[in-house]
């Protein structure tokens with residue numbers, strides 16, 4: 371993650387977008403790839419009418435945090451559960467992969483933030499799984515639209531550009547490599 375200042379800019383950018391885009395009603399959001407939970411935690415405090423579903427398998431795997439054992443992932447999962455429990459039912463944390471979670475939902479999300487594995491095939495898959503599950507007028511977004519190695523070396527850019535072209539939208543960009551569009 372970049373500096374705390376940049377991180378706040380990113381979450382604040384999304385918070386303002388949510389408030390602007392939706393009338394004063396409940397907002398149903400989804401984060402794919404949660405890690406420490408800071409992104410959703412900030413948004414849930416900042417936007418009281420936001421309800422978040424958060425998806426992360428918290429498992430050891432090759433592409434991210436190679437040296438972490440499953441014990442470390444278990445400990446992180448427990449910490450994020452505790453943090454989210456204080457939000458009184460506005461946060462649901464699912465310990466499973468994006469693919470597994472997609473089997474549980476038909477749609478109805480107002481907002482999705484894709485920030486799990488950043489290589490091209492996974493970002494493509496996450497777009498294919500979740501963009502159709504966002505309601506019209508909702509926000510489709512994600513992180514790391516960048517050529518940096520930890521952004522899949524351009525994998526996010528390729529997947530986002532390709533998917534956007536396929537459905538005929540032009541991606542927009544916000545603070546700290548955030549990409550997004552409003553679903554028509």
Ligand SMILES: C[S@@+](CC[C@H](N)C(=O)[O-])C[C@H]1O[C@@H](n2cnc3c(N)ncnc32)[C@H](O)[C@@H]1O
Pocket residue numbers: 401402403404405406407408409425426427428429434466467468469485486487
């Ligand atoms: C870059 S971090 C997420 C950062 C978080 N969104 C934030 O803003 O602080 C990537 C996360 O994706 C998770 N992840 C890996 N594979 C995944 C999958 N198949 N589905 C969902 N999440 C996955 C990892 O466990 C890791 O916690």
